[in-house]
Amino acid sequence: MKPEDADGLTRRDALKIAAGAALALPALFTRDAMAGPAAFAARAAAPRFLNKEEFALLDELTETIIPTDGHSPGARAAKVAAYIDGRLSEAYLPVEADVQQRWRDGLRRVDALSRQMNGATFLAASPEKRVAVLTRMAANEKDPQTDDEKFFRELKGATVHGYYTSEIGIHQEMQYKGNTLLQEFAGEEPAD
């Protein structure tokens, strides 16, 4: 370990720096302070692109993909559906109109498949039956062929991205320890 003032900065200076940055951006350094920006929270209140029914379905789908477990809250608590809906509402039109349409169609297809398999919409089906619907859609995950299978890939990709870049995903689920000021570099010295 090198002396802490190797560059003329004392540990106290470093702490002051950290505190200063924390004042400017409270979310940076303490987990408790991470309420998220107000704008984002407000946006999460009402869907911006999907209608209420579509949004409720998407919310359930994301939670089925990344559920709350004994370790951490899942995609619903992380507001993943709001993130996806927000991104869809900002699609560059008319260029990306097909992306919006693909999601609308995809959600409709989930319900169609659920009716076919379970005789009920996805939301009306039991948790086990919901899993059965997604299991069918995930059948060829590595090389999706049908529209159902392709939509699952897109849905899962967006859910994974939304969840693992969220506060819950980064801090509670993955317990990421970085993006903070360290006195020492992480890892081991080469033995020789």
Added chain:
Amino acid sequence: MLFQVRPSAPKEADLTTVYDAVVVGSGAAGGMAAHVLTSRGLKVLLLEAGRKLDIESELKSMEWPYDHPRRGEMPSDSHAVTLNEYTVRQPPYAQGSPYKHVYSYVQGWNGSDYSKNIVVDEKDHPYTGTKYAWVRARNLGGKTAIWGRLALRLSDYDFKAKSRDGYGEDWPISYADIAPYYDKVDLYLGIGGHKESLPHLPDSLFQRSPRLNPSEVLLRQSLKKMNRVLTPYRAGVTTDGLKHNKYRSRCYGRGACNRRAGGCDIHAAFDSPTGLIYPAMDTGNLTLRTNSTAYEVTVDPATGKARGVAFVDTETGQHYEAKGKAIIVAASTLESARLLLLSKSKAHPDGIGNSSGQVGHNFCEHVMGPSILGRVKDLVGKPRTLDDGRPGGFYIPRYRNLDDRQPKFIRGYGFEGSGGTGMVPGRASSTPGFGADFKKTVRDEAGAFIHMGGFGEVLSRYESAVSIDPAVKDRWGIPVLRFDYSFGDNEKQMALDMAATGREMFEAAGIEILASDADLLTEGWSIHELGTARMGSDPKTSVLNQFQQSHDVKNLLVVDGSSHVSASCQNPTWTIMALAWRSCDHLADELGRGNL
């Protein structure tokens, strides 16, 4: 904000005066020229084509993804050219694009919203010819604002490669000539690394090394048995701090350095403005003019020598000429070639400094593509550790064609890689399934992955070239470059060997291989363009002498990567700066002696 020391107020450029030197470009090469010449007491005008950005607020190095409305991605009206587009299409890549802004692939790395003002919009900056992923940064500091920071030395295995295998040309210098300047660069800018005493990858004067994660230590130990080396990332990052530079903090190991395209808001990672240009401004000898795109090196018709630089102010559209006793071109390998070729006059009908016909030719770089992804079983399910509080992972130096002779290819390649967790589990979306089991697998495996990719020397070939397109012009009416460039058989054979030895090294270490790729990434992917105005002893076959001085025009220097005679397989930035330092020292001596 952390460590925000503002530079001295910029001076207004005086275009009626004759500066000691006019430097074109403010990246690693131009910044170094400005530093060396101003510290020798010379009056320098530095022209930069791009803007001066408030880089700290651009980069937002510590912003959490969830504090950004699109989790760091660009607005949806902006598009980053994809690998597929580069592979199936030819430039100009923005042609016919429905998007408002089109950027090079670098912007696709995590969909960065943080570097979109640093790289050029392809709509304004087209080019033509063969496919090439050309990444350009127009802002004060050029690509040093987003560079990958791996800072390596070359050796006589590179400088004297022709003497070893008969291919191409030797450099007009040897390692002994440049070693003192590598030392100067190390000490002035700071570099972290671990001493290995390898003849083919000389050590720098290192500050503290970034450390290795457990999977990397495992691979290092195993490679020793194969007589190969895995060394911590030699990063052009000051890990102990620099007492002589008030603009840069030491690295605080904050991590997440690889989350976006380079950049460091506390400037622990070297960038040209805080490392070189602001200190040069403090000497009182540097004048900086941004938004100034050079399009011609002007010539004194009486002497045939360089007189100045014609440029367009990109904000007003006004044209100007800046005059200097010496003209130093440092606009980046390809832009410098473009500028020389555009500078046609009676005295220099094929472009200034181009009597050899070599300008634009011998274009080379590094080939990328082969990569290996593995999983260390013993690390699955281990408690979370902080694995990315460091500027980089590891580097495996070249091990081919040192004392051996490979039957199918000449020259060598190295690997860059890293193991351990980052902020976001990169493997999550390709982990199969969904539900609680999926979530647990992602969590348990996140720290167990290790990945590396090869960087190989692309041979310098006369026929690999850029030239001026006769018809297409950029937004400011300046004719653009046309590419005539593609990988050859040596690169393809080398890539097959990279893939095979990459697998072999993981297997020997007991690392379970999850994926390996032998395909080449498209031309340009390494962002290490080199060699379009090479140095040499013979004015008939080279553009510059060993001091990067034009054979034809004594007061013209080209001090960037275009001067490199061969690409080697080591990342070029540190060599660019060591050479520029040496050449500008020589130029200052020559100006002092009245020899120009």
